[in-house]
Amino acid sequence: MSIMIACQQVQQYYGAQQVLSSVTLEIHSGRKTGLIGLNGAGKTTLFRMLSGQERPYQGSLHIQKGARVGYLAQVPAYEDSTTILDVLRGSFRELLALQQRMEELTIQMADSSLSEEDMQKVLRQYGEALDQFEEAGGYAISARIDAVANGLGIGTDRYDRLFNGLSGGEKTKVCLAALLLTDPDILLLDEPTNHLDMEAVVWLEQFITGSSATVVIISHDRYFLDKVVQEIIELEDGEATTYPMNYSAYREEKQRRLVRQFEDYQEQQKEIKRIQESIKRLIEWGNRSNPPNPGFHRKAASMQKALDRMQKVKRPVMDRAQMDLDWRQRDRSGNRVLVLDQVWKGYGDKILLQEASALLRYGEHAAIIGGNGAGKTTLLRMVLGQEEPDAGSLTLGSRTDVGYLAQEAAPPDRGETVLEWFKLEARMEEGQARGQLAKFLFYGADVFKKVSGLSGGEWSRLRLAILMHQRPNLLILDEPTNHLDISSREALEEALEEFPGTILTVSHDRYFINRIAGQIWSLEDGELRVTLGNYEDYPR
8 A cells, every 4th residue: 555644753833832743654545544642732733734734843744646635624614695505516616617618518519600620629529528527427416415415414405505504513514525525535534523413423434434535533432433443643742653453452552552661661760770870880999999990980981871872761651631530429319210201392393202201210321312403402401300391291209419511512701710610610619629620630720711711621621520519419411522532531431430320411422322321212203212231232
């Protein structure tokens, strides 16, 4: 396989801050690669360089000559009259221009005043254009657009909707579809599963694995990475390490490498200490000789040079900072925590739930899944008493203390700092509040950040801090892993696995569901179906 992407000792700075210090990597033709790393590790920076938007400060970056790179850095601006179909058809500009040229040539061929010579010229041009059009799949444009639009859950019945009237998530999904339709040689995907329901994610997995393109993916969706990628490249401390395996295998291999590196580090430190002691003794012996013996000093100097030239083993960081969660409940609830009995719920002509019945007992962990608009969040809102069922009953058991994590995209803009907001919400003194915030990775000056300026991940961590402080016995979680990096997701999963109370969560994160759920509540066409087990046990 030919090398499509090659980086050699790439460095990048933003002002005085070094983001990448020495990135060396190769990605071969057709490979599907996951690019992972902590937030701020330089993943998006590397994408911007691969797409030609930035140049490295130092080092070399090579893209195979003639390779077309596809990357959606941000949602582009369109005219107000632009429809969804216009955006999707824009992926075929060259083919559509060729089709327009064929139509013009067809009109010319119908002109009876053309001379024989001109007619032959037009026929030849039309034939060349037709061959080009057919070879590029011009007659399949509509079918290709429909396949991708349906696969990503856009829906062909929405083609006439104005693009600028869509939500941010819908715009991103349409632009992802347009990017896939360009069929580039190198496809750079940054969190492609955001805003997609499970069905669309499964379709995207199949699309990528069936594509001949070289695909590089930034994603926090570990299940998606396991299904799609053949190798993982991890950015850490400004450098890149390649693991020729999927995400789950990478986790195990990285731990083995860290243990080996730490053992090598310890052995080398012992050897360094032994050499340093030998050098010290030689110098002492040389000085104590009468007259002083220069041979001892020469030997000591030679050993010091060898020590200086020694390739030092870097001390590995065995445990990176991650959230320190300890979910406890203030009081235990009764055994029957949540009972749904023949529940109906709808809006207008759309039925979300019909005759839905389910029982959630103390200590059980259930995950609600279903497509966008299936009624998952509506069900949570009924559990919380924020909405009423149209018919039937939904009952919380005795001594149930509910803690709720909503799916909120943006923090409030009230001018408070993280510390002020947390002190107010938790009713806690400053010293204690700072200690709790540190468990959620808000250190030092971080606590003085404005809440309104927090990133999605920071806002999620802050809300988790409040939820843990409340110590409920029933956790209602709406997409709790949204905006969290992989390390924070794993810390959350480990804590929830140990939580003795009851959990009802909406999530499209299949890796998360596999770790914490003991039953699946699936919503489809108004039917609520309960399956014991995790996502792997759920019949699809």
